[in-house]
Amino acid sequence: MKSHINLRNVVVALVAAGLVLLPLYSQLSGNIFILTLFTRIIIFALAAASLNLIMGYGGMMSFGHAAYLGIGGYAVGILAHEGIGSGFIQWPVALAVSALYALVIGALSLRTRGVYFIMITLAFAQMAYYIASGMSRYGGDDGLTIYKRSTFGGLIDLSNRVQFYYLCLACLFGGIYLIWRIINSRFGMVVQGVRSNEQRMQAIGFHANRYRLVCFVISGTICGLAGALLANNTDFVSPAGMYWTRSGELMVMVVFGGMGSLFGPVIGAIFFLVLEEVLSQFTEYWALIMGPLLLLVVLFARGGIMGLLGRFSRV
Amino acid sequence: MSDPLLRVENLVRRFGGILATDNLSLDVIPGELHAIIGPNGAGKTTLISQLTGQLMPNSGSISFGGRDVTRLPSYKRSRLGLARSFQITSLLPNFTAADNVALAAQAHDGHSFRFWGNARKEKHLRDAAHAALTRVGLGQRIDVPVSELSHGEQRELELAVALATKPQLLLLDEPMAGLGVTESARMVALLKELRKEVTIVLVEHDMEAVFALADRITVLVYGRVIASGDPAAIRSNEEVKRAYLGDQHVVVAHG
Ligand SMILES: Nc1ncnc2c1ncn2[C@@H]1O[C@H](COP(=O)(O)OP(=O)(O)OP(=O)(O)O)[C@@H](O)[C@H]1O
Ligand SMILES: [Mg+2]
Numbered sequence: 001m002k003s004h005i006n007l008r009n010v011v012v013a014l015v016a017a018g019l020v021l022l023p024l025y026s027q028l029s030g031n032i033f034i035l036t037l038f039t040r041i042i043i044f045a046l047a048a049a050s051l052n053l054i055m056g057y058g059g060m061m062s063f064g065h066a067a068y069l070g071i072g073g074y075a076v077g078i079l080a081h082e083g084i085g086s087g088f089i090q091w092p093v094a095l096a097v098s099a100l101y102a103l104v105i106g107a108l109s110l111r112t113r114g115v116y117f118i119m120i121t122l123a124f125a126q127m128a129y130y131i132a133s134g135m136s137r138y139g140g141d142d143g144l145t146i147y148k149r150s151t152f153g154g155l156i157d158l159s160n161r162v163q164f165y166y167l168c169l170a171c172l173f174g175g176i177y178l179i180w181r182i183i184n185s186r187f188g189m190v191v192q193g194v195r196s197n198e199q200r201m202q203a204i205g206f207h208a209n210r211y212r213l214v215c216f217v218i219s220g221t222i223c224g225l226a227g228a229l230l231a232n233n234t235d236f237v238s239p240a241g242m243y244w245t246r247s248g249e250l251m252v253m254v255v256f257g258g259m260g261s262l263f264g265p266v267i268g269a270i271f272f273l274v275l276e277e278v279l280s281q282f283t284e285y286w287a288l289i290m291g292p293l294l295l296l297v298v299l300f301a302r303g304g305i306m307g308l309l310g311r312f313s314r315v
Numbered sequence: 316m317s318d319p320l321l322r323v324e325n326l327v328r329r330f331g332g333i334l335a336t337d338n339l340s341l342d343v344i345p346g347e348l349h350a351i352i353g354p355n356g357a358g359k360t361t362l363i364s365q366l367t368g369q370l371m372p373n374s375g376s377i378s379f380g381g382r383d384v385t386r387l388p389s390y391k392r393s394r395l396g397l398a399r400s401f402q403i404t405s406l407l408p409n410f411t412a413a414d415n416v417a418l419a420a421q422a423h424d425g426h427s428f429r430f431w432g433n434a435r436k437e438k439h440l441r442d443a444a445h446a447a448l449t450r451v452g453l454g455q456r457i458d459v460p461v462s463e464l465s466h467g468e469q470r471e472l473e474l475a476v477a478l479a480t481k482p483q484l485l486l487l488d489e490p491m492a493g494l495g496v497t498e499s500a501r502m503v504a505l506l507k508e509l510r511k512e513v514t515i516v517l518v519e520h521d522m523e524a525v526f527a528l529a530d531r532i533t534v535l536v537y538g539r540v541i542a543s544g545d546p547a548a549i550r551s552n553e554e555v556k557r558a559y560l561g562d563q564h565v566v567v568a569h570g
Binding site: 181182184185186187188189190192193196197199200201202203204205206207208211214 | 367368369388389390393394398399401405406407408409410414418419421422423427428429430431432433434435437476479480
């Protein structure tokens with residue numbers, strides 16, 4: 001029997017507990033900033049987790065994942081702008097549009113592999129970026145301010161910091177649970193099998209691309225949810241949020257945390273955004289430190305932080 | 316003679332200037348073990364790959380069970396009952412032996428758009444994997460990751476994966492390649508058992524094994540069939556002797 005008590009699981013449990021208790025700490029210490037920071041971190045963790053599903057488990061290196069953050073966000077922003085404030089409409093629309101976008105982009109880009117796949121997903125995301133920039137009715141380049149957060153008929157008040165924080169956390173935990181079920185299901189086995197050896201999977205009777213595509217759509221939909229949360233968090237959406245650098249940041253979070261590790265993206269998002277926060281207080285050239293750090297991870301810790309923790313667990 | 320299970324007609328496949336399959340025609344009769352032999356580079360693997368759909372021919376046709384499958388993608392042919400093993404082992408390296416076989420069983424157990432239940436806990440998939448692995452002699456190695464299996468065990472796993480798809484026609488591309496003497500003997504014994512249940516096309520350099528197992532032998536040289544017939548006829552065929560059997564170096568050097 002494998003023991004479930006190892007360094008990695010202990011860290012995961014501690015981080016999860018820390019996230020749950022964070023509002024309490026914020027309240028007691030009067031540190032509101034940490035609550036805002038971590039709300040943002042949790043949203044990005046959800047986006048990174050969705051990227052990890054296709055990148056880590058499915059072997060699909062999407063370089064356009066920020067597009068879903070933008071699409072989910074714009075769905076909320078545009079509907080709010082047009083006077084539809086109910087989250088019961090906004091959010092399902094955000095998810096549906098993200099899914100649809102993923103379906104179209106996936107169907108086109110999954111014909112390719114490797115570098116071409118990276119390039120095509122990137123190109124489509126940039127296209128989404130320029131389309132958003134061109135929507136003059138919705139702020140164009142300057143973006144769109146959201147004057148009122150999504151309402152859920154009195155069930156939950158998103159303008160309340162703590163309530164919103166817990167909503168985001170619930171979405172993150174729910175998303176990770178969903179991904180966990182998926183990767184262990186028949187579907188997940190196929191997707192991971194295709195990543196491992198596509199030719200073999202075809203030879204035993206799987207239509208590889210069909211499973212890939214569905215995985216791509218699930219991932220995009222989850223990221224669309226993160227987009228809806230993010231728009232509510234910042235009360236604002238803009239094309240800049242779907243720029244390719246944002247997609248790159250999501251990839252970096254996944255790599256930092258550990259590709260193909262369930263909780264890795266959470267660790268990666270915390271690591272990346274806290275580091276960014278801390279470093280940017282000292283220098284505006286924080287990327288100069290982040291870059292080499294990423295290099296170190298890629299060179300010496302392929303499994304990211306989770307991989308390192310796993311290695312120490314085994315001694 | 317009964318209707319062929321597999322019929323190949325005038326198959327042509329080029330790689331640049333090379334004619335790897337040169338106007339090749341071939342029948343496989345239900346129930347037979349049909350061996351395909353030929354020197355290195357004769358086009359044996361290229362033929363198998365066209366039969367199972369990893370490669371598309373430039374021209375010619377392939378029909379399986381009376382149905383034209385020439386343009387069918389490999390996953391569809393697998394569902395019709397065509398299975399292959401690869402000369403160069405092609406498995407899922409980061410999965411266990413049982414996972415590899417269970418996935419093959421899963422592929423033939425309805426669609427896999429099931430997102431919730433734990434696939435590794437599905438008893439009938441695990442049972443099917445267990446049975447196929449036991450059959451090939453890997454019953455004790457079920458939960459071992461492929462990367463930790465020996466070369467010989469991986470060859471056996473290749474076969475178990477193919478078996479788990481419950482094929483009507485099994486195409487084996489040098490299952491004995493790289494096996495030791497005892498492992499080879501075990502594989503021959505296994506194939507002797509299997510041939511009672513399933514039609515087999517066997518590509519093999521081990522002549523002893525081929526002549527011990529085959530009902531019919533087709534000899535390929537430069538992508539062309541130079542002879543086809545029962546083992547006795549092949550053994551005494553002058554052209555075969557000249558082109559292939561006489562040159563023992565080719566035969567021995569490969570294994
Ligand atoms: N993908 C490819 N691209 C170019 N040439 C190829 C390709 N695959 C095979 N060939 C060529 O086609 C010819 C037939 O190759 P094939 O692998 O089918 O031979 P084989 O009979 O299986 O040989 P062996 O006994 O060594 O396995 C060879 O000349 C080979 O170099
Ligand atoms: Mg070959």
